[in-house]
Amino acid sequence: MSIFQSINGWRKNRREKKRALMQAKGFCPECRGRGFNVVPYSEAYYIPPLDCMGCDGSGLYSDWEKNQYT
Numbered sequence: 001m002s003i004f005q006s007i008n009g010w011r012k013n014r015r016e017k018k019r020a021l022m023q024a025k026g027f028c029p030e031c032r033g034r035g036f037n038v039v040p041y042s043e044a045y046y047i048p049p050l051d052c053m054g055c056d057g058s059g060l061y062s063d064w065e066k067n068q069y070t
Contacts, residue, residue, distance in 0.1 A: 030054035
């Protein structure tokens with residue numbers, strides 16, 4: 001079981017580092033400040049980018065943080 005705890009601890013630390021970096025830059029951690037998330041491309045049809053659900057398309061960390069606690 002300790003290997004699973006180690007992996008989970010590593011993933012948690014990685015997630016926190018990413019969140020802290022995005023907070024310092026003022027970007028949304030989910031879309032990295034772009035305001036949209038790219039849907040995987042398919043050759044059969046085109047799917048336009050979707051607004052980020054975390055920051056409501058603004059790309060700002062403050063909006064992402066506000067949405068996390070509501």
